[in-house]
Amino acid sequence: MPKKNDKNSAEELVIQYLKKNKNLLLDYPELLDVLNFPNQIKGSGKIIDLNAYRSKKIKNDYDQIKKQMSEILKAGSSHIASQKRILKTSLKVLNTKSLTKLIDVIVKDLGSLLVCDIVNCFFTNNKLTHNSLSQIDNKIASSYFRNNRQVNLNQNPKGILIFFPNKSKNIKSYILLKINYILDSFIVALGSKNSGKFSVDQQVDLINYLINIIEIKLKDFLIK
Numbered sequence: 131m132p133k134k135n136d137k138n139s140a141e142e143l144v145i146q147y148l149k150k151n152k153n154l155l156l157d158y159p160e161l162l163d164v165l166n167f168p169n170q171i172k173g174s175g176k177i178i179d180l181n182a183y184r185s186k187k188i189k190n191d192y193d194q195i196k197k198q199m200s201e202i203l204k205a206g207s208s209h210i211a212s213q214k215r216i217l218k219t220s221l222k223v224l225n226t227k228s229l230t231k232l233i234d235v236i237v238k239d240l241g242s243l244l245v246c247d248i249v250n251c252f253f254t255n256n257k258l259t260h261n262s263l264s265q266i267d268n269k270i271a272s273s274y275f276r277n278n279r280q281v282n283l284n285q286n287p288k289g290i291l292i293f294f295p296n297k298s299k300n301i302k303s304y305i306l307l308k309i310n311y312i313l314d315s316f317i318v319a320l321g322s323k324n325s326g327k328f329s330v331d332q333q334v335d336l337i338n339y340l341i342n343i344i345e346i347k348l349k350d351f352l353i354k
Contacts, residue, residue: 219340226347228351236309237251248297248322251264266292266317271308280310281308281338282306282308285304301323303324306319306320308341309345311345
């Protein structure tokens with residue numbers, strides 16, 4: 131059991147620390163919720179109005195929670211809207227009747243889906259021809275998709291020159307999609323003039339879903 135002198139020594143240390151760190155409660159306002167305070171300063175009669183400070187803190191906490199909830203709800207609504215757009219594009223993909231029409235959907239609709247300024251489509255083989263297709267070396271294309279990933283958001287500056295050769299000065303951010311077809315791949319490059327449009331921390335689950343739908347349809351044409 132600690133001695134009284136030990137207790138007094140510990141309290142003195144705390145008091146000295148508080149005197150040296152006068153902004154402690156400002157830096158750690160959560161202490162107001164666990165500490166007990168007098169209604170007035172002993173021997174002076176001065177009133178300590180900590181309730182007002184606590185009320186202000188509670189209001190700030192509440193406002194912060196409301197802000198976070200609003201952002202969550204907004205993100206949820208945005209996600210639902212994205213799901214609807216993805217579903218609409220998926221149905222369009224599944225309803226295509228030829229490989230040429232499917233490529234048209236890939237080139238035209240993916241740009242609208244992701245609200246991009248420029249869309250370029252490449253194929254890693256010269257056997258497939260289409261007005262909107264350019265050829266790209268398979269090794270170069272594969273270097274942008276490590277670990278079997280099919281979406282690239284890394285924003286490598288070299289990628290702008292490779293995938294947007296005629297519009298490289300206009301592209302501030304971009305996304306690359308890899309769509310497998312037999313032993314080759316379509317590479318869809320979607321660029322934006324907005325530097326904040328695409329970033330490495332964006333969720334790509336819905337985009338991966340759409341890529342899978344396109345690959346299923348490509349296999350369907352292959353079977354026929």
